[in-house]
Amino acid sequence: MRTVLLLAASLSLIGTLAANAQTSSTQPAQAPAATPETAPAAPETAPKIQRFNVVDVSELPQDTQKQVEQVMAQSNDDSLKQLRSTIDATPEAKAALDAKGATSEQVVATAMGTDGTLTLITKKKS
8 A cells, every 4th residue: 555645745756746847958067076075975866756646535445544634634735735836737747637537726645656656645625
């Protein structure tokens, strides 16, 4: 079973989403070579998103629904707005939502699978 990511942790996926959405071909400036004494620790890289999946929270097992409810309780409006904005700017994510008849406004959490599937968890307005 996928682990539901806390929204704050999900926001780290925004960089990956944004990178996937970019079509710029510019090369980043190269940093000067670091010596072993000054070399930073290797950064954790975000997993590469291979595909998107959209699931409504009501379709999840009860235990997972509880995890999503906890994520929703801990999230703030700014982080949700940022996540939803990034989803809207990512054609593949937007298309996956459209195919399910959902919008980014319904996304309440995300989960990243080990196979590269980013699941967008939605909740219908009550």
